[in-house]
Amino acid sequence: MTLRQFDRSEEEVRSEESAMTRGKQKIEAQRKNAERNQKAKGSQIEARAVGLKVICPICKVQLANHNQLVDHYGSKHPKENPPSESG
Numbered sequence: 001m002t003l004r005q006f007d008r009s010e011e012e013v014r015s016e017e018s019a020m021t022r023g024k025q026k027i028e029a030q031r032k033n034a035e036r037n038q039k040a041k042g043s044q045i046e047a048r049a050v051g052l053k054v055i056c057p058i059c060k061v062q063l064a065n066h067n068q069l070v071d072h073y074g075s076k077h078p079k080e081n082p083p084s085e086s087g
Ligand SMILES: [Zn+2]
Pocket: 056, 057, 058, 059, 060, 061, 072, 076, 077
């Protein structure tokens, strides 16, 4: 009788432990997912901020593309030649 009770309680404890472990893993997975989502959002915002790809080497102003850099050179640095698009 006592032995049987002991066996049962041990089984219960074991199943409880595994349930706890599963719950913990689930919570951890959710946390990791949330972190991953946050990181993805952050990188999207960063990518948007980095959308200005061309930087004037003279005054370091940021421009959206090479055409704007050429315009910028024409108005701000008319004596300088804008760098080539490939470079
Ligand atoms: Zn400039």
